[in-house]
Amino acid sequence: MAGFDAIVCGLGGMGSAAAAELARRGQRVLGLERHHAVHDLGSSHGGSRIIRQAYFEGEEYVPLLLRAYERWAQVERDSGRELLTITGGLMLGGPDSETVSGALASARKFNLEHEELDSAELRRRFPTLRIRDEVGVYEPLAGFVSPEASVAVHLALAERAGADLRFTESVRSWMPTRSGGVAVTTDHGRYEADRLVVTAGAWSSEVLADLALPLTVERQIQFWFAPPGGVEPFSAAGHPVYIWELADGTQFYGLPQHGPASDGVKVAFFRMGGPTSPETVDRQVHPEEVAQTRSVVTELVPGLDGPLVRAATCLYTTTPDEDFLITAHPEHPQVVLATGFSGHGFKFVSVVGEILADLAIDGSTTLPIELFRLRW
Numbered sequence: 001m002a003g004f005d006a007i008v009c010g011l012g013g014m015g016s017a018a019a020a021e022l023a024r025r026g027q028r029v030l031g032l033e034r035h036h037a038v039h040d041l042g043s044s045h046g047g048s049r050i051i052r053q054a055y056f057e058g059e060e061y062v063p064l065l066l067r068a069y070e071r072w073a074q075v076e077r078d079s080g081r082e083l084l085t086i087t088g089g090l091m092l093g094g095p096d097s098e099t100v101s102g103a104l105a106s107a108r109k110f111n112l113e114h115e116e117l118d119s120a121e122l123r124r125r126f127p128t129l130r131i132r133d134e135v136g137v138y139e140p141l142a143g144f145v146s147p148e149a150s151v152a153v154h155l156a157l158a159e160r161a162g163a164d165l166r167f168t169e170s171v172r173s174w175m176p177t178r179s180g181g182v183a184v185t186t187d188h189g190r191y192e193a194d195r196l197v198v199t200a201g202a203w204s205s206e207v208l209a210d211l212a213l214p215l216t217v218e219r220q221i222q223f224w225f226a227p228p229g230g231v232e233p234f235s236a237a238g239h240p241v242y243i244w245e246l247a248d249g250t251q252f253y254g255l256p257q258h259g260p261a262s263d264g265v266k267v268a269f270f271r272m273g274g275p276t277s278p279e280t281v282d283r284q285v286h287p288e289e290v291a292q293t294r295s296v297v298t299e300l301v302p303g304l305d306g307p308l309v310r311a312a313t314c315l316y317t318t319t320p321d322e323d324f325l326i327t328a329h330p331e332h333p334q335v336v337l338a339t340g341f342s343g344h345g346f347k348f349v350s351v352v353g354e355i356l357a358d359l360a361i362d363g364s365t366t367l368p369i370e371l372f373r374l375r376w
């Protein structure tokens with residue numbers, strides 16, 4: 001008999017949730033993580049991640065988002081920790097921009113609560129944002145989740161349910177066993193299990209080398225500025241999250257202030273980074289990168305144009321079509337993988353944990369994941 005029911009490789013955003021859900025369902029779980037718990041070398045750090053339902057990326061995501069909200073609430077109840085902050089969210093751009101028209105299409109199709117706002121109404125209601133001729137879709141249930149708190153909470157729930165979690169231990173290789181399970185070799189030892197769940201983020205191509213996945217790892221930067229007039233106008237109590245599509249199609253986004261005022265207020269670009277690898281990525285943020293972001297802040301959110309408090313790099317793992325990859329391994333169905341979250345995965349962590357537990361235990365899920373099959 002295998003030593004464990006399931007091994008989870010990578011305990012970041014997705015893997016911590018999978019380990020917690022597998023353990024909650026009575027599985028004997030071994031979790032393996034190459035770094036320390038809740039580290040900042042992958043994709044799940046930086047204090048906040050936008051969550052929203054009127055998904056401009058595609059209507060197919062909406063049923064999963066509705067489930068994700070239910071699951072975040074469940075994790076909050078199970079842990080007694082607040083992970084989700086609802087602030088409302090604004091999608092801004094030209095009427096035909098992907099950000100606005102896509103959000104509207106999802107909102108209409110699924111009857112999601114939303115408001116369509118013209119430029120004058122936006123200027124009146126959101127004075128921190130310098131609206132030119134943009135229009136907007138306002139979604140009252142959007143907000144943000146805390147990635148570090150989410151990982152910490154899921155790890156704690158996993159351990160509470162009996163999971164064996166090991167940190168600073170890297171999976172080097174895995175192979176199917178004759179009995180239909182898997183043998184996993186790490187830099188510390190060898191383990192067997194009935195199932196392997198690979199949630200290795202930016203390292204996925206290495207762990208799943210046999211699949212030659214067409215994933216690109218991208219370096220992205222998160223910036224925090226100190227508003228010279230104080231943080232109050234940016235406070236989570238009254239300020240929405242926003243994604244702002246510029247004339248050239250790039251998307252600039254921001255989140256309200258939360259936590260200590262001295263932490264500043266976060267802004268970033270969605271998908272502005274260049275290709276890299278988790279081992280070679282330049283983790284320094286350079287003055288010209290700060291200057292480029294500041295120029296947009298000056299133009300669009302002038303009240304944030306104060307000192308830079310902090311900047312941090314982060315990794316996207318992107319698929320050719322920017323849709324996720326969540327599936328069983330095509331040749332070894334006892335191996336389940338979830339990767340390629342393409343810079344928009346965190347809001348789904350709660351439901352991805354559920355999907356991975358379904359796939360690992362039952363071999364299938366009733367949640368709609370057809371879009372996320374292996375398709376290249």
Ligand SMILES: Cc1cc2nc3c(=O)[nH]c(=O)nc-3n(C[C@H](O)[C@H](O)[C@H](O)COP(=O)(O)OP(=O)(O)OC[C@H]3O[C@@H](n4cnc5c(N)ncnc54)[C@H](O)[C@@H]3O)c2cc1C
Binds near residue numbers: 010045049199315340
């Ligand atoms: C700047 C930035 C902003 C973002 N903003 C948003 C947002 O607003 N909203 C949103 O929904 N999403 C957002 N995302 C995307 C989201 O954060 C990611 O999709 C998500 O964090 C991916 O989680 P993951 O579990 O796949 O990766 P990770 O959290 O990086 O986890 C992978 C883990 O696997 C471990 N690992 C790798 N190889 C091995 C091995 N061989 N053995 C053992 N362990 C291993 C790694 O150390 C790591 O801990 C953002 C991402 C970035 C970078």
